[in-house]
Amino acid sequence: MSVIARFEIEHRAYLDADGKPLQDLPALASQRDEVLELYRLMSLVRVFDSKAVALQRTGKLGTYASCLGHEATHVAIGAAMRDEDVLAPMYREYGAQIRRGVRPR
Secondary structure: OOOOOOOOOOOOOOEOOOOOEOOOOOHHHOOHHHHHHHHHHHHHHHHHHHHHHHHHHOOOOOOOOOOOOOHHHHHHHHHHOOOOOOOOOOOOOHHHHHHOOOOOO
């Protein structure tokens, strides 16, 4: 079998599990409060997703598509949208919906 491509993906982390900076934040994250709010929302999405998976596995919730591992991209999509933008979610975009004001219950 021939090799088509080789590549590396660099892992970069700016915050630890408690939301504390591991290193200087990039210029785009110069607003500390905004960074912490986005991290809080990502954590909320993770908790929401874990609860929904548990409910689904016990038969208390129907079919559910987990968003585990997608928290950052979905919250970022919601954060990048302007008020007049329209979000048309399919499934798993819980983070974007929460960032746009939908509250999990």
